[in-house]
Amino acid sequence: MTGSAILENVRRYRAIASLCRQAAAFSPLQRVSLLTQADEWEQRAVSEIEEYFDAQDSPIPARPSGNVN
Helix, strand or coil: CCHHHHHHHHHHHHHHHHHHHHHHHHCHHHHHHHHHHHHHHHHHHHHHHHHHHHHHHCCCCCCCCCCCC
16 A cells, blocks of 8 residues: 555545544534444554555565576
């Protein structure tokens, strides 16, 4: 997956989390559930970014150098 696709996913996840927090402000009966969902979406965004940067930091495996006869 490309960096721009990952950043788009993160943007979407954070937008959903924001909507959950906004809804929680206006729905006292569902507040706990909505805030839990917001935390889950935010964690999904963080995980996606972490996986992306972990992959970027991984050393590139060296190609085997063999002579072709």
